[in-house]
Amino acid sequence: MPRDNAEWIFERRRELGNRIRDLRLHAxxxxxxxxxxxxxxxxxxxxxxxxxxxxxxxxxxxxxxxxDIPVSDLVQ
Structure with missing residues (x-):
């Protein structure tokens, strides 16, 4: 397994963060x-x-x- 993270991992992390922020603001x-x-x-x-x-x-x-959403909806 490579020691450094692949770019796709960083992109998914950003997507998750954006989703959490958007849901927080919507609430x-x-x-x-x-x-x-x-x-x-x-x-x-x-x-x-x-x-x-x-x-x-x-x-x-x-x-x-x-x-009030399932974890799976956060990480879809």
């Missing part, structure tokens, strides 16, 4: 209010939304619960 949450709702640090949410960080599975569970 009328600021990053700060969403951080409080999910219990995830605001800086961590920022990195996830920018596609700079791979979210933990637990973060995906918290995000999907706050948005």
């Amino acid at each position: 009328n949450h600021t990053q700060e209010s969403f951080a409080e709702l999910t219990g995830i640090d605001r800086r961590t949410l920022q990195r996830i939304e920018r596609g700079e960080s791979d979210p933990r599975y637990g973060h995906l569970l918290r995000i999907s619960a706050a948005l």
Whole structure:
């Protein structure tokens, strides 16, 4: 397995971050209010939304619960 990430991984990470941001905005949450709702640090949410960080599975569970959607809808 290669040590460095392939470009497609970075692209998928950006897509996931964009989807989370769009859903958060559609639900009328600021990053700060969403951080409080999910219990995830605001800086961590920022990195996830920018596609700079791979979210933990637990973060995906918290995000999907706050948005009232299945995890599978986030990562489609």
